């Protein structure tokens with residue numbers, strides 16, 4: 177439980193069978209009809225993001241949940257998150273492990289420990305892992321990742337998973353050659369967040385050597401190489417408007433991505449981007465993040481959407497709420513606890529002291545508590561990717 181945990185009245189469970197549901201307001205009823213009539217347009221997306229009315233929020237949540245169940249089923253797909261190094265050559269203004277933060281102790285796991293952690297995930301039936309780290313582009317780093325991918329693919333084979341666990345990479349901007357090398361080694365999904373689809377907001381979040389255009393080019397190159405591609409944004413950034421967020425969701429659509437990982441912006445004490453009172457309060461940011469999940473689900477329908485850890489940093493039940501608003505992926509923390517604290521991108525990161533075993537037990541209960549079940553021993557690929565490759 178974090179000190180920022182919030183009580184959210186509008187998240188009350190729906191009425192039980194036999195218990196009469198409270199009648200919806202006329203405006204909420206009208207919104208329900210709009211959402212039932214087809215894919216939301218720009219005006220509807222904006223309305224989804226703008227409302228704070230409890231009846232309308234429940235209409236949005238329920239429509240997103242129905243869309244998810246219809247296009248992706250009721251399973252939650254797990255990716256064990258291995259944060260294998262916090263060494264980083266970039267200096268993103270919002271991030272706790274940015275290059276200039278001298279207060280962070282730096283670490284890098286050895287190949288063996290990375291592979292053992294992935295094996296543990298395979299044995300637990302997680303089906304997939306994510307390799308995440310600070311950004312580096314040197315040859316030693318590229319090789320470590322290639323070796324790790326190869327070893328994980330062979331060492332995690334089981335009768336249930338004859339091709340080993342699925343591997344998602346979250347390693348930032350790289351050359352097309354590096355992306356190809358990692359794909360050929362066996363990684364098949366790549367997550368590269370835009371952080372914001374607005375070029376001006378992107379520029380305000382990053383030093384001049386990083387560019388919006390370069391990131392878009394990376395996403396296109398990943399897609400061309402055959403990866404399942406994911407992107408995402410931070411929600412509730414200083415200076416971000418509702419229209420920026422609408423543009424983000426439409427940008428996901430334009431890019432044709434298969435996966436989305438997005439969450440609330442959470443200030444970090446040693447980062448340069450301002451914290452309170454420059455940002456919306458925690459409750460509002462959480463609500464906005466949940467509405468973004470629902471809006472994305474309603475627009476894109478068959479993509480995988482993660483209920484990210486940042487949601488849980490704002491509320492004890494943040495990730496479950498993410499699932500209820502249309503998310504279908506969870507990334508349980510499996511980074512060895514002794515280094516976990518050193519991978520602090522934002523303040524209030526949850527699960528710092530739990531071991532992977534505790535995280536696994538806690539998670540299954542949380543997923544079942546919202547009426548969903550874990551998809552075990554399966555890569556849990558994006559239905560959008562499978563559909564676009566069948567077409």
Ligand code: 5AD
Pocket residue numbers: 270271272369371409410439440441442443444486521522523
């Ligand atoms: N608040 C929320 N998310 C953050 N990230 C980095 N710093 C923060 C922060 N302060 C997210 C970025 C990045 C991902 C790995 O973590 O979106 O892409």
